[in-house]
Structures are given as C-alpha cells and as structure tokens.
Amino acid sequence: MNVHTLSGRQRALPRANWRTVAVPLAAVMAIALFAWHQPAFLGAENLIGILRQVAIVGIMATAMTFVIMTGGIDLSIGPVLALSGLVAVLSLDAGVGLPLALAIALGLGLAIGLLNGSLIAFGQLPPIIVTLAMLSIVRGSALLLGGPDLHAVRGQLAFSFIGTGSLVGLPFSVCLFAAVVALFVFAQRRTPLGLLVAAIGDNERATWLSGHRTRLVTTLIYGLSGLSAALAGLVLSSQVHTGSATYGEFGTELDVIAAVVLGGTQLVGGRGSVVRTVVGVLCLGALNNAMNILDVPIDLQLIAKGLIIAVALGLGQLRS
Amino acid sequence: MDDALPIRARAVTKTYGTQTVLQPTDFGVAAGEVRALVGSNGAGKSTLMKILAGAIVPDAGEVRVGGASAPLGKPIEMLRRGVACIYQHSNLLPEMSVLDNLYLGHFAARRFGWLDRRRQREQAQALLARHRVELDLDGPVGNLPTVKQKQIEILKALALDARVLLMDEPTGWLSVADVARLHETIRGLRASGVAIVYTSHILDDVFAVCDTVTVMRDGQVVADAPISALTRERLIELMVGDTIARQVEAVAQRPAPAAPQDAPRLRVTGLCRQGVFRHVGFDLHAGEILCITGLVGAKRTEVLQAIFGCDRFDAGAVELDGRRVAFKSPREAIAHGVGLVTEDRHREGLLLNLPVAENLILATLRRYCRGPLLQGARVREAALRWIAALNLRPPEPAMLVQALSGGNQQKVLLGKWLDLRPRVLMLDEPTVGVDVGAKAEIYAALRAERSRGMAILVVSSDLEEVMAIADRIVVMAEGRVVRTCAAHDTSIPQLVRDFGAVVPA
Numbered sequence: 001m002n003v004h005t006l007s008g009r010q011r012a013l014p015r016a017n018w019r020t021v022a023v024p025l026a027a028v029m030a031i032a033l034f035a036w037h038q039p040a041f042l043g044a045e046n047l048i049g050i051l052r053q054v055a056i057v058g059i060m061a062t063a064m065t066f067v068i069m070t071g072g073i074d075l076s077i078g079p080v081l082a083l084s085g086l087v088a089v090l091s092l093d094a095g096v097g098l099p100l101a102l103a104i105a106l107g108l109g110l111a112i113g114l115l116n117g118s119l120i121a122f123g124q125l126p127p128i129i130v131t132l133a134m135l136s137i138v139r140g141s142a143l144l145l146g147g148p149d150l151h152a153v154r155g156q157l158a159f160s161f162i163g164t165g166s167l168v169g170l171p172f173s174v175c176l177f178a179a180v181v182a183l184f185v186f187a188q189r190r191t192p193l194g195l196l197v198a199a200i201g202d203n204e205r206a207t208w209l210s211g212h213r214t215r216l217v218t219t220l221i222y223g224l225s226g227l228s229a230a231l232a233g234l235v236l237s238s239q240v241h242t243g244s245a246t247y248g249e250f251g252t253e254l255d256v257i258a259a260v261v262l263g264g265t266q267l268v269g270g271r272g273s274v275v276r277t278v279v280g281v282l283c284l285g286a287l288n289n290a291m292n293i294l295d296v297p298i299d300l301q302l303i304a305k306g307l308i309i310a311v312a313l314g315l316g317q318l319r320s
Numbered sequence: 321m322d323d324a325l326p327i328r329a330r331a332v333t334k335t336y337g338t339q340t341v342l343q344p345t346d347f348g349v350a351a352g353e354v355r356a357l358v359g360s361n362g363a364g365k366s367t368l369m370k371i372l373a374g375a376i377v378p379d380a381g382e383v384r385v386g387g388a389s390a391p392l393g394k395p396i397e398m399l400r401r402g403v404a405c406i407y408q409h410s411n412l413l414p415e416m417s418v419l420d421n422l423y424l425g426h427f428a429a430r431r432f433g434w435l436d437r438r439r440q441r442e443q444a445q446a447l448l449a450r451h452r453v454e455l456d457l458d459g460p461v462g463n464l465p466t467v468k469q470k471q472i473e474i475l476k477a478l479a480l481d482a483r484v485l486l487m488d489e490p491t492g493w494l495s496v497a498d499v500a501r502l503h504e505t506i507r508g509l510r511a512s513g514v515a516i517v518y519t520s521h522i523l524d525d526v527f528a529v530c531d532t533v534t535v536m537r538d539g540q541v542v543a544d545a546p547i548s549a550l551t552r553e554r555l556i557e558l559m560v561g562d563t564i565a566r567q568v569e570a571v572a573q574r575p576a577p578a579a580p581q582d583a584p585r586l587r588v589t590g591l592c593r594q595g596v597f598r599h600v601g602f603d604l605h606a607g608e609i610l611c612i613t614g615l616v617g618a619k620r621t622e623v624l625q626a627i628f629g630c631d632r633f634d635a636g637a638v639e640l641d642g643r644r645v646a647f648k649s650p651r652e653a654i655a656h657g658v659g660l661v662t663e664d665r666h667r668e669g670l671l672l673n674l675p676v677a678e679n680l681i682l683a684t685l686r687r688y689c690r691g692p693l694l695q696g697a698r699v700r701e702a703a704l705r706w707i708a709a710l711n712l713r714p715p716e717p718a719m720l721v722q723a724l725s726g727g728n729q730q731k732v733l734l735g736k737w738l739d740l741r742p743r744v745l746m747l748d749e750p751t752v753g754v755d756v757g758a759k760a761e762i763y764a765a766l767r768a769e770r771s772r773g774m775a776i777l778v779v780s781s782d783l784e785e786v787m788a789i790a791d792r793i794v795v796m797a798e799g800r801v802v803r804t805c806a807a808h809d810t811s812i813p814q815l816v817r818d819f820g821a822v823v824p825a
Contacts, residue, residue, distance in 0.1 A: 192685050192694050195678055202671040209630055209668055210683040210736070211654035270673045 026312075027283040034290050041293060048171065054285035055177040056081075056232045056239075057252070058278065061259040062177075062184045063228035065277040066221045068260050069201045071269025072127035074222060076116060077229035077256060078248035079138035080109050084230035085237030086146045086245055089153050098158050106230045112138060113226020117219030135253075142245035150242040163238030173235045180228065184274045197221060201269025251302075258309045259284050324387040326351050326515040327372060327403055327484045332381030334367050342367045343540045344381065349484065349515040354506060356526040356547065357519040359536035360559055360616060360781060365519055368536070369486055372517070373405035374398035386483065404477030405486040410469055412476075414462030419444055421461050422476050447475055451508060467498035474505060484515045491525050503529045521617040522798075523552060535559055556615075556816050560783060582606065583642060585775040586658075586744045588627065591636035596622050597799035600636070604744065609766060609776045611790035611807075613783065615819050618796040620779040621663060624746045628660040629653045640744065654683060657743035661733055661750055663779075669733045670721050677703035677717035679732050684739045706735040711761055727758025734762060738769065745769070746777045751785060763789050783812045795819065 084105040091101035165172040188194035199207040263280030265272030328348040377393030535543040535558040584603035591600040597619040625631035629647025647653040662668035703717035795818040
C-alpha cells in the first residue's frame with residue numbers, strides 16, 4: 001500500500017511540475033540570453049512597454065482560458081474587438097455620453113458572446129463552427145456600420161485615458177489587464193464557477209448528472225469571452241484614437257489562443273490555469289519585443305512565432 | 321475442429337492493459353450453420369467477433385478463412401475473403417439510395433474508374449430476386465423501416481459473395497413480426513451454405529433460428545453444443561456462471577428483514593416508455609435495499625434514468641414520500657434528495673482529471689459555498705472525512721481520480737452521492753470492474769446507510785451481489801417486471817429461471 005502511494009505520487013508530481021515550469025523556464029532563459037546581448041531589453045521603460053503591448057491580447061486570453069478549459073474555442077473575438085471600438089467611437093461622435101457609449105460597446109460584446117454560448121450549449125452546435133460563423137457575421141456588421149475607413153476620436157480625454165492614461169505609474173490599460181486577471185484568478189480558485197469550468201471540460205455529462213446547469217455555465221463563459229473582447233476593443237481604439245471595422249483582422253485569435261495554449265491549457269478541455277495563461281501572454285510579448293528590437297522583419301517574426309507555438313505544443317503533448 | 325471451415329479462430333487472445341478480455345479461444349462455424357454466440361456483458365464475445373471481422377488485432381492466435389490463414393486486424397482483407405460483419409448499429413448511409421449503399425466499397429467499375437451503373441443495377445436486381453426481397457433501388461435508405469435496412473446490410477454482404485456472416489444483436493430494434501422476417505432471411509442463407517454467427521441477448525431468437533451455440537463467460541468458451549441439447553434454464557446457468565455453487569453461502573448470511581410496514585419512500589407505478597419498458601412498478605421503503613436484477617437488455621438502467629430525470633418516461637407515476645414527482649433534470653432529482661450512482665464511472669460518473677476532493681463534493685457543491693465563495697478548507701475537510709469513511713487508498717484529497725484503482729474510483733463515485741445524504745440512492749451496477757476488497761467495503765457502506773434509514777435501489781446483474789445485499793428483489797426481463805419477492809424467499813436458481821421468463825406480449 002505504501003508502495004502504491006509512493007508510485008502514485010512519483011508519477012503524478014513531476015509531470016505536473018514540468019508542465020508548470022516549462023514555459024516560464026524557457027522564457028526566462030531566452031530573456032536572460034537576450035538581455036545579456038541587449039541590456040536595453042531589461043530597462044523599466046521597455047518592460048512596461050511590453051506590458052502595454054500585451055494588455056489587449058492578455059485581456060482576451062484570460063477569458064479565453066475558461067472557454068478552452070470547457071473544451072471549446074472562441075474564434076469571433078477579433079471582429080468583436082473591432083465592432084466594440086467602432087461602436088464606442090461612433091457613439092461618442094454622435095454625442096452619446098462616455099459611460100453610455102462604453103456600456104453599449106461592452107453590452108454588445110457580452111450579447112454576442114452569450115449568443116455564441118447559447119448556440120453551442122443549448123443548440124449543441126460545435127464551438128468552432130458557431131464562432132467561425134459569428135466571426136464572419138460580426139466582421140460584416142462592423143463593415144456595414146463603419147465601412148473600411150478609420151473613424152477618429154476627437155476631444156474625448158476621458159476615452160483616451162483608457163488606452164493612454166496611467167495610474168500609479170502604470171499604463172491604465174495594464175491596470176485593466178491586471179484587474180481582469182485578478183478577477184479570473186479569483187473566480188478560478190475561490191468560486192464554484194472555477195470548479196465547474198474544469199468539470200465541464202473534463203466530463204460535461206457527469207457534471208450535468210451531478211445536478212449542475214452545465215449549459216447555462218457554458219453560455220456564461222462565452223459571454224465573458226465576448227465581453228473581454230469588447231473591453232480589449234475599447235483599449236485598442238482608445239490607444240490609437242480611432243475605431244475601425246478592420247481592427248483585429250490579422251491573427252488576433254491566433255495570438256490569444258497561442259498564449260492560452262502556451263500556458264499549458266489543454267485544447268481538449270479540463271486542465272488549465274489563468275495564471276499560466278498570463279505567463280504565456282508575457283512570453284509571447286517578450287518574444288515579439290525582442291524580435292522588434294533585433295529588427296527581425298515581420299514575415300520572419302510570424303514564421304518564428306508559429307514555430308515556437310508548434311514546438312511548445314509538441315513538448316506539452318509529449319509529456320501528457 | 322476442421323481447419324477447412326469457412327471461418328476458424330485458433331487460440332486467439334486479447335489483453336487490454338492488465339485485463340485479459342479473451343483467454344486463448346477456439347471458435348469455428350461450418351457452412352450452412354447458424355451458430356449463436358452468447359454470454360453476459362464482458363464475457364468476451366464482442367472481442368471475439370471483432371477479431372473475426374478484422375476490426376481488432378488479437379495478441380496471439382490465428383484466424384483461418386476457408387482453410388487459409390487470414391491477415392489479422394484488416395477489415396477489408398476479411399471482406400475480400402468473404403467475411404462480412406453486420407454491426408448492431410447501422411453502417412448504411414441514410415441519404416444515399418439503396419443501390420449506392422449496396423455497392424458502397426466495391427463499385428462495379430469500367431475502364432478509367434467509371435462506375436458501371438447499368439451492370440450494378442442488373443446485379444442488384446438479380447440479388448433481390450434471388451433472395452425474394454422487395455426494395456426500391458433508388459429510394460434513400462433513411463426512409464426505410466429498420467428491418468428493411470437490416471436486409472440491405474445483409475444483401476450488401478451477399479453482393480460481396482460473403483461466405484461468412486457475423487451478426488451482432490441483429491434484432492435489437494425490430495418488432496416481433498420483423499424478427500420473424502429477418503429469421504426467414506437467415507434460414508434462406510443457411511440453405512445456400514452461408515456460415516452465420518449470431519450474437520444476441522434475446523434467448524428466444526437463439527432458440528428460434530440457431531443450430532448450435534457457443535457460450536462465453538469471463539473471456540472463455542464455457543460450452544459448445546447443439547441448441548437442441550440445451551434447455552433455456554441450462555443456457556442461462558451457463559451464461560451467468562458457477563454462482564449456483566456459492567449461493568448457499570450468500571443466502572445464509574441474510575437475516576429476514578422486518579416487514580416494512582410504513583408507507584414507501586419511493587413508489588413507482590405503471591412506468592412506461594414506448595418501446596423500452598412497460599408497466600414497471602415497485603415500492604422502496606426507508607431502511608431497505610431493493611435490487612432490480614435481470615439479464616443485460618432488460619432495460620433496468622433506463623428505468624433508473626427515467627426516475628432520475630436524465631431520461632424520460634411516457635406514462636406512469638413516481639411518488640416520493642407520497643408526493644407525485646416527475647423530475648425533468650438530475651438537478652431537480654438531487655434537490656429532492658434522490659441520487660444516482662451511474663453505471664459507467666468513466667463516461668458518466670467521475671471527473672478523471674480532477675482531484676478526489678473536487679469529485680467528492682461535485683453533487684453537493686452549494687453546501688460548500690458561502691455567498692459566491694467556495695470554502696476550500698471545508699471541501700478538504702469533507703474529502704478527508706469520506707476518504708476515511710470509505711477507506712480510500714491512497715488517502716490523498718489532491719490525488720487525481722485517474723490515478724486511482726477501479727475500486728477506489730468507484731468508492732469516490734459512491735462518496736459523492738453519499739455526501740448528498742440522499743433520501744433515495746439509486747445505484748446502477750455499483751461494483752462492475754471492482755476488486756473483491758473494494759466490493760466488500762462498498763457493500764458495508766450501503767448496509768450502514770440502510771441501517772441509518774436510507775432507501776437504496778440497486779440495479780445489478782451479479783446474482784451473488786444481489787443475494788448479498790438485497791432485502792427484496794425485482795426481476796426484470798425485456799422491459800417488464802416479471803417477479804418481486806423477498807430475498808430470503810428466493811434462490812439464485814429461481815432468479816435464473818425468472819431471467820428467461822417469457823413475457824406475454
């Protein structure tokens with residue numbers, strides 16, 4: 001019996017440990033190497049810059065962690081980001097007050113997410129198809145609303161604060177990112193929702209048979225993903241002082257999903273951690289930043305990023 | 321056995337992990353023979369069928385077709401050699417026409433891979449005429465009744481000149497008249513020299529259409545005889561095993577329970593579900609263990625699920641403490657203090673990749689919350705309490721359930737439902753794949769809950785288990801209750817006779 005206990009532990013622990021430390025360890029090694037080569041990389045200014053760059057992807061990746069943990073995926077976040085920013089900018093332009101404009105944008109994102117979720121949970125449709133269809137519908141709607149042009153925000157200081165202001169020495173967007181992370185980490189560790197997300201991802205039927213409203217929870221999770229994309233859209237539009245139907249068109253979903261997966265959350269659902277997603281986000285951010293400093297052309301950057309994701313995934317797969 | 325038989329397996333073996341599902345087994349069928357392959361769940365018959373069909377590779381042994389060694393684990397090679405398998409679930413493409421389905425996989429081709437539709441049609445019509453089956457070749461398969469679809473599957477095999485036909489539960493979804501029609505087709509095939517293997521849980525079918533029978537139990541062939549040499553009772557005894565020898569011991573330790581005098585806690589009357597079960601009724605009292613037993617396919621699981629609200633019933637009533645209930649979801653059942661330990665702990669019971677503690681409190685999650693917060697300390701405390709009460713090994717709340725043995729996994733599943741402190745606890749085959757020690761602990765836990773006044777309803781096919789824990793016994797066959805009796809008034813041989821009871825339609 002003792003033998004059984006020991007062997008059980010010996011099998012369970014190192015694997016979990018390896019998964020937890022692999023990505024951070026690789027990142028720290030890469031960063032150390034790079035910092036030795038380029039001391040400017042570790043400067044406070046550059047580090048905060050990295051945080052600011054990752055805030056938008058980070059907000060979405062945090063919520064996406066829950067979606068992927070339930071065994072789903074949300075591909076519609078790019079267009080929701082664009083639509084949210086565009087709607088906010090156009091509303092402000094039309095004289096709508098800031099709180100209401102923000103509420104409209106966020107509410108729209110939430111509604112789109114809830115619609116995704118109810119089609120998936122209650123309609124029993126595959127997440128990849130539903131959110132892919134939604135990607136197209138929302139992008140089309142955004143284009144219908146704003147055309148291909150950039151819509152500039154003028155004289156809206158409060159709105160500009162979201163993306164460019166700073167709070168206690170940190171960019172406000174980074175504070176927002178931190179707040180979203182704190183909320184999700186809390187939900188994951190301290191509330192029944194966190195347990196239910198993992199339970200649904202591991203065995204939805206068993207969870208339902210244990211008396212839980214699994215479809216409602218799933219719907220809510222997609223709602224949160226839509227909401228996070230809308231928030232990210234507000235940050236982006238505020239940062240660049242414009243709204244456009246074409247924002248988030250170029251692989252935004254890939255960046256977000258890659259960060260989640262890099263953090264060790266399994267695409268089949270069940271296991272995952274918001275904290276580790278943040279590590280994944282920071283690793284990708286540091287990598288992008290390093291390549292920018294080294295003047296790596298964008299085409300090579302994309303290829304390198306894809307390779308790194310494939311290798312990280314492959315290693316995770318080998319271990320599991 | 322003769323090596324020149326149309327199909328012949330020699331010493332085929334299959335092991336999954338540490339579990340041997342098929343001991344070295346010999347099996348063969350002669351031309352013009354219909355051989356029944358029977359046994360309870362887990363007896364190894366579907367493994368044997370799959371080996372014959374080429375769907376799985378045996379660990380050892382060989383399969384010979386018409387005297388020549390056949391490649392293992394290659395369904396296409398077996399088909400080419402004239403061995404066709406008709407699975408329980410249809411393999412037809414519902415949107416495509418009858419003609420297309422018949423020739424799917426072996427198109428009559430002309431040069432350059434063009435289909436020769438005309439030749440296909442002529443061949444198909446000849447086939448229909450030869451077997452006297454009437455079908456519209458151009459109609460979509462999906463619109464046809466199930467028996468016609470079965471016939472198409474058989475014709476599809478015959479279009480390939482199959483010499484061996486493996487049929488897995490072929491009458492599962494057929495009405496009585498359709499079964500007779502299917503049997504007529506099978507007799508016709510026998511006359512033309514096809515070798516047929518027929519697996520079924522329905523013994524009437526076995527006696528109606530088969531010439532010989534192979535009985536399997538625990539991965540071995542335990543009997544091989546002409547069907548005329550066996551009675552129905554003897555066949556069932558062979559299937560359920562040597563429990564008879566041990567029955568005395570099992571019954572001896574049962575004291576006669578006090579006759580329940582109070583009103584039943586759970587009363588089920590006239591419960592029906594179209595085509596599944598009919599007029600199922602029983603009373604379950606507080607402080608009692610009632611076992612529902614019967615052969616696989618008696619629809620006992622379906623009854624439990626209908627009561628629990630994860631499946632439906634069309635008519636009848638369920639009363640809990642005299643109040644009529646019809647749960648629309650497990651959530652509702654749980655709110656009323658009714659729990660269900662599901663049969664398949666991996667698919668429907670446990671969160672394998674989550675820790676023991678989380679699994680133990682899954683059905684009672686709300687009790688461990690204060691406001692929106694989950695109280696981790698109380699979860700751990702409850703987990704440790706159940707770990708001690710059920711003697712879980714290793715006693716580690718953070719251990720992933722996946723890493724536990726089958727017996728300990730089952731104890732976790734039981735603990736989850738005991739934590740609900742249910743008024744009625746239903747258990748579906750609570751000790752399948754569980755070692756003897758864990759079995760005894762599970763029985764002890766159930767007896768302890770009974771003495772504390774829980775009403776316990778157990779579905780079990782294991783007669784020793786039934787005799788060991790039941791106060792009263794309900795026997796079901798083919799979706800009906802055939803007998804209800806006190807455990808000390810019956811015996812295993814009597815139950816075995818009830819299993820095969822012919823239910824009047």
